[in-house]
Amino acid sequence: MAGILEVRWHGRGGQGTVTAAKVLAEAVMAEGKNVQAFPEYGPERMGAPLRAYNRISETPMTIHCQVTNPAVVAVVDATLLDTVDVTEGATDDAIFVINTPGDPGELKKKMKLKSKQKVFCVDANAISLETIGRIMPNTPMLGAVVKATKVIKLDTLLADIRASFGKKFAEKIIQSNLDAASRAYGEVRS
Amino acid sequence: MKKVAMTGNVAVANAMRQINPDVCAAYPITPSTEIMQQFSTFVANGQVDTELVTVESEHSAMSACIGAAAAGGRVMNATSANGLALMWEMLYIAAGNRLPIVLSCVNRALSAPINIHCDHSDSMGARDSGWIQLYAENAQEAYDNTIQAVRIGEHPDLHLPVMSCMDGFIISHSIENLELLDDRQVGDFVGPYKGTAYPLLDLANPVTYGALHLQDYYIESRKQLHEAHKRAKNIVIEVGREYGKLSGRSYGLFETYKMDDAEIGIVALNSAAGTAKVVVDEFRAKGVKAGLLKPRLFRPFPYLEIADALKGLKALCVLDRADSFGAAGGPLFIEVRSALYDLPKRPVAINKIFGLGGRDLGLDDLRKVFEELVTLLDKGQAKSLYEYITVRE
Amino acid sequence: MSKPKGWKDLPEGGLIKEAGNAEKYNTGAWRSDRPIWIKENCIQCMFCWVFCPDAAITVDKNGERGEFDYLHCKGCGICALECPSKVKSIVMMSEAEGAKPDALEKAKAAALKMAEEKKAVKA
Incomplete structure (x- = not known):
């Protein structure tokens, strides 16, 4: 869609993928842009593959169909690469942000991506384990997506994570999530 | 605010x-x-x-x-x-x-x-x-x-x-x-x-x-x-x-989108109307006089005002996200077509049932509808009055 | 009989604005048999008041049974059947007979006759 950045998130139930799309939406709105965030609802179970979407635009949006040609694909769980076609419908110059310790060049070959399509890798599992204390890849993935797409400033994202998590969690947990997002922002590789 | x-x-x-x-x-x-x-x-x-x-x-x-x-x-x-x-x-x-x-x-x-x-x-x-x-x-x-x-x-x-x-x-x-x-x-x-x-x-x-x-x-x-x-x-x-x-947001009985000089148009309720606006813009960019009418008040149905707003069209399609099984069309179509009856010169009106049970209505689906309406401008007669779209054969 | 109101004059939504207006409905006109109360036989047991399916047995401020409310009594006869006094204090008559001035006298005679017949059956 002209003028609209479309993002597709691939994750598994319980990894915070839907929350990631929501937090990104709120952060984008905080920068005065127009936004949509919507998950694809099916059998919502722990571990079941799921998708969530964002649309981001400078101008108001009336479109309400599904995202079929994303320019950004965020893969929150790399095991999905073997079971789900994450490249389906992606634009010819789409950006893929993948939670993996692997190498972007190798993955690009393995996924048979087009020449202008680009892969960013971030080990969100390791980062979350070291910062948050358990595998919770959604906040580091947000940091990586923000770096790869430049859709908003890192500070805006951090402020929104604080605002979203501040209602529910203790300061220690908020701080560890902020660290996770910042580290991923710095460590994402292409 | x-x-x-x-x-x-x-x-x-x-x-x-x-x-x-x-x-x-x-x-x-x-x-x-x-x-x-x-x-x-x-x-x-x-x-x-x-x-x-x-x-x-x-x-x-x-x-x-x-x-x-x-x-x-x-x-x-x-x-x-x-x-x-x-x-x-x-x-x-x-x-x-x-x-x-x-x-x-x-x-x-x-x-x-x-x-x-x-x-x-x-x-x-x-x-x-x-x-x-x-x-x-x-x-x-x-x-x-x-x-x-x-x-x-x-x-x-x-x-x-x-x-x-x-x-x-x-x-x-x-x-x-x-x-x-x-x-x-x-x-x-x-x-x-x-x-x-x-x-x-x-x-x-x-x-x-x-x-x-x-x-x-x-x-x-x-x-x-x-x-x-x-x-x-x-x-x-x-x-x-x-x-x-x-x-700062005024509301009436319905919203019209690019209808002033429109020759073909879609009538649709709710979110589908928003997606249809994108396709109206596409067809306008190609020089096709496309428009949209989105009813807001369905009961009571403002049939006189809606007929008046649609009277300049040559062909229109009503999109229904519900069927009225065995009827002469979906619920919105029945209302719209009845409203048009008393016009001295009526547009050709067709009906598509779409999106039942959450089936997506994509931009391509809407493009096909507008393309069909364009062909109706010449032919004047529809191949089918009332049919399903967004459905597998 | 008053003329029924048109839709413009009726209260909105079928509302009845006047409380307890069933009292004004002369359901007594549905009656084909009329109960006659014989005060001198009445033992004030209030069985008739209890059994009346309407509210057609009036009770005065001393708690004593009074005359029938003929505007609402539909003449079902349950009160006469349940009346336990040896000589009945309630007797059913046809509405035409019961409305005549000599109805009470005829009722008293009928009550006595019933009591004697009952005694004869027992004996």
Whole structure:
């Protein structure tokens, strides 16, 4: 869609993928842009593959169909690469942000991506384990997506994570999530 | 005024918080559950004075609403699909007793097969119950309609229940930008409750609700309801205009998009109309005079105004997200085509049933519809009057 | 009989604004048999008041049974059947007979006759 950045998130139930799309939406709105965030609802179970979407635009949006040609694909769980076609419908110059310790060049070959399509890798599992204390890849993935797409400033994202998590969690947990997002922002590789 | 990003459900729950109704009776059903779930936290936090009655079914929920409204309270509720179907009997009673209950209907397909996603079979089935029906394209309109529904239903010339509809999941569960009014602005706009002149709790002036009317009086009572619906149109316009002054967003009976010189057009309710606007723009860019009409008020159906707005078209397609099995078309088509009958020169009108059970209506689906309308400009006769799209053969 | 109102004049939503207006409905006109109360036989047991399916047995401020409320009594006869006094204090008559001035006298005679017949059956 002209003028609209479309993002597709691939994750598994319980990894915070839907929350990631929501937090990104709120952060984008905080920068005065127009936004949509919507998950694809099916059998919502722990571990079941799921998708969530964002649309981001400078101008108001009336479109309400599904995202079929994303320019950004965020893969929150790399095991999905073997079971789900994450490249389906992606634009010819789409950006893929993948939670993996692997190498972007190798993955690009393995996924048979087009020449202008680009892969960013971030080990969100390791980062979350070291910062948050358990595998919770959604906040580091947000940091990586923000770096790869430049859709908003890192500070805006951090402020929104604080605002979203501040209602529910203790300061220690908020701080560890902020660290996770910042580290991923710095460590994402292409 | 506050800019926020929230789901349609949370937006409606916030409208309810600002309206601060006396009573809500609720029974959860996807996708409307989140409205009452969110609202119940407002109740628990003491942000509203509402008596939230948890009941054992939607039939009971609407029954409790009827009792509370007759008692003299401002009453709201939310439901979807099979929940609305279970309320059926009570919907007619709420309208017949002229109780201005506001119900958020988050549109979802009726079983069977069981499905939780969007279509309009629920509210369309209730279209003859005597309720006013408003439809919303997005979360902003759902929020705005909820607030206006209170004023429309409680208007002293109406006293009618109002169903405020939005698309399940597509709007109810999608986060979008919208503007919320200040709490005080909403409070002042809806004002104190005056929905019934004869509350049951006025013990000094006891009255009887729901008395038996046989061959002697029933038809007079229904004629009153019929006449009230005739008056509703102007009140919807009046409230929409006043809301516009307050919010900067004026509302009428329907929205037209690029219709002034249009030759072909689509008529569609709710979120599908938003997606169709994108395709109207595409066809306009190619030099095709395409337009769109999105009804907001479906009951009463403003047939004279809609016929007038469509009279310049040569061909149009009505998109229905519900079937009326065995009829001459979907519910919206039947209304629109009937409205066109008295025009001296009628456009060719076709009907597509789409998106049942949440099947996506994509840009390509809409492009095909407009392309067909373009061919009708030359041929003048459709190959099929009434057919399904977005369906596998 | 008053002319029924049209839709413009009726209260909205079939509301009945006047409380307890069933009292004004002369359901007594449905009656084909009329109960006659014989005060001198009455033992004030109030069985008739209890059994009356309407509210057609009047009670005065001292708690004593009074005359029938003929505007609402539908003539079902349950009161006469349940009346336990040895000589019945309630007797059913046809509405035409019961409305005549000599109805009470005829009722008393009928009550005595019934009591004697009952005694004869027992003996």
